[in-house]
Amino acid sequence: MTTPELLVPGGLTFAQLRRLVDTPDLTVKLDPSCRAAVRASADLVRRATEGDAPVYGVNTGFGKLATQRIQREDLAVLQLKLLRSHAVGVGDALPARVVRLVLLLKAASLARGYSGVREEVIDTLIAMHNRGVLPVIPCQGSVGASGDLAPLAHLCLPLVGEGEAWFDGQCLPGGQAMERAGLEPLTLGPKEGLALINGTQVSTALALDALIAADRLFEAAVITGALTLDAARGSDAPFDPRIHAVRGQPGQIDCAAAYRALAVGSEIRRSHLEGDDRVQDPYCLRCQPQVMGACLDQMRYATQVLVREANAVTDNPLVFAAEGSMVSGGNFHAEPVALVADALAVAIAEIGSISERRVAMLVDTVASRLPPFLTPEPGLNSGFMIVHVTAAALASENKSLAHPASVDSLPTSANQEDHVSMATFAARRLQPMLRNTAHIVAIELLAAAQGIEFLRPLKSAPALEGVLRLVRSVSPAMMADRSLARDMEAVHHLVAAGDIGRATERQIPELQAVRLA
Structure with a gap:
């Protein structure tokens, strides 16, 4: 026991x-x-x-x-x-x-x-x-x-x-x-x-539950973005530490370090260091530290607020035994939880939004220089065409769900309780958003893994090759059309359960910096 x-x-x-x-x-x-x-x-x-x-x-x-x-x-x-x-x-x-x-x-x-x-x-x-x-x-x-x-x-x-x-x-x-x-x-x-x-215990528990899931999802999204960078033969120059140091945003600095570490040892990267006529990558590749770093900073702030709220006394009236007094107040008002839940909603939506943009880039042969829709026989096969449509549908749904709940207030109790936080819904709506974003990241993982197939025998970075093996253990490469629904669900489980992070954490200490304490 x-x-x-x-x-x-x-x-x-x-x-x-x-x-x-x-x-x-x-x-x-x-x-x-x-x-x-x-x-x-x-x-x-x-x-x-x-x-x-x-x-x-x-x-x-x-x-x-x-x-x-x-x-x-x-x-x-x-x-x-x-x-x-x-x-x-x-x-x-x-x-x-x-x-x-x-x-x-x-x-x-x-x-x-x-x-x-x-x-x-x-x-x-x-x-x-x-x-x-x-x-x-x-x-x-x-x-x-x-x-x-x-x-x-x-x-x-x-x-x-x-x-x-x-x-x-x-x-x-x-x-x-x-x-x-x-x-x-x-x-x-x-x-x-x-x-x-x-x-506020229900609102707080719902928000904490979502934050813990978001932590696992965030790490998987960073790793997946690094794999897409390699599949698209993108540049690692935008992750130069000097760029991020002069801006000074801590989440951005930590994310850039993680992307650099994930790219170490990539044969694909070495293969296009010379003779590549592209000057700059699309934002979905180049600005990953800036976007994901801002999301990480929001998650870190939410952690501080929610841990404080988990330790708080939030009923009314409060009893101050040492002074022999009972005082009515308003600690039950869950505005702190509502505001950070809304911030988390925006961050979760953004993680999915930039991931969906990378999927769109991978299936676009002009942008990625990979076969159209990631299939060797386009026309006869549709490849990842509609897989991307699913990612777009989920990203769009998240945009609606990200609308702030805290800006709404309906008076209750005959106007005695005339301003309320809507924190419970603000926190509760995070889980559907997390599921949507985890599916988008899973789709990106499948697309990035498919893209790497066209670059063989070159290998990606050792840590990313471990992720590829994990993905291939549940989803073989698709060289002719088949339904990917089950593959998407299997990879979604790997993302949501934290298995993508666990596949690389021992090799990449820098990933610890993009996880919550």
Whole structure:
């Protein structure tokens, strides 16, 4: 049995978050040093219920109903009714890896000791994760402020024995799933329902999940672009470090170094150092460091914001036990997540856009100096003609999906919540974009590999030859027309799973610099 991962509230790192997403059977344990603060904040809430002063969400209604006072004997049922009334999401259920992360982000946030919940609430969330009780969370219904209310309500209904949850491969009523896992449902105390559903954990988990996938995709796209450069017999002069140093953009500098390293030892490159009458390559080859470097900088910034948000306390009101006060605020507003999710969407679209342009260049015999549509008998064969059309369709779809979600806001709660972030959709739409772009990169890989076939017996760089062998293990060269649909799907899997990066990383240390921390 593996040692549980230590969950330190406020101390989550991107590397740990990646492990939590990528390792389904990973268990966690809570850092015991946080428990004193949790107990102190819960005690302050308990004492607040004994007084007469109104405290939002403790002895008042919610949202526009905050002016409605709640009788002391109804405080517990108030929290239960909150979960029930807010669990109104629609759409497909979130994937298990995202639900696991939401459980832990919520537990880690509550364990900071500013939310006023009891220890057993946090312990039960962690136990649900560790024992595989995964609530069914519909993916639609949150506007990203006042927290991810509807999806978090669905997350927490099994905690009180209601809702639905997956356990041991079955979708069960929440209480039954808890029972089979050996867990006791909770009776919520004052403020606990509000603390559970107020927060940005669903938006943040969706954005982190996409960022982790984007990291793998980005590396594959860099490698694929280097292979296309060789297939098109392009120049490596645009990757000269002096060019990038005088601009000073860090992502660009790191990407240029990766492209240079990937090209080392290429016989194809040596074959056209002399006698090549082309002065400059098209932008899709020449400007790869500038375009991909800018995308990398956006991804690095998103990493900083999302790791901060993963460690944040985002419910309301907040409990400051040391000062003996409870303060209403707006940390549940997910604008930071919405803005970086929108930035990620643009970066993902751009990775696919420049990749599609390289496919277009490869099938164009004038631009690439390869046979038309990468087939030895054009006319009788169509070769990669319609494969490129698929890439163009996906790139165009991404352009529509890249429209920023954060610029839209519809007031809710009778205009009490009059500006919202739309962060949940902003993050959720990233996965379809990632799938589209991974397919485009897979198509480019197939096209570049096909282009190399016409340059044999010359070899590409050793690291790129390893990638070619990997591609050819699932897709033989196409010297006569056949359907490439299955080949495209197989190479897409290699791209999405990170296998393209793993095929070269040991040979090219510079690729580590274009991966997120």
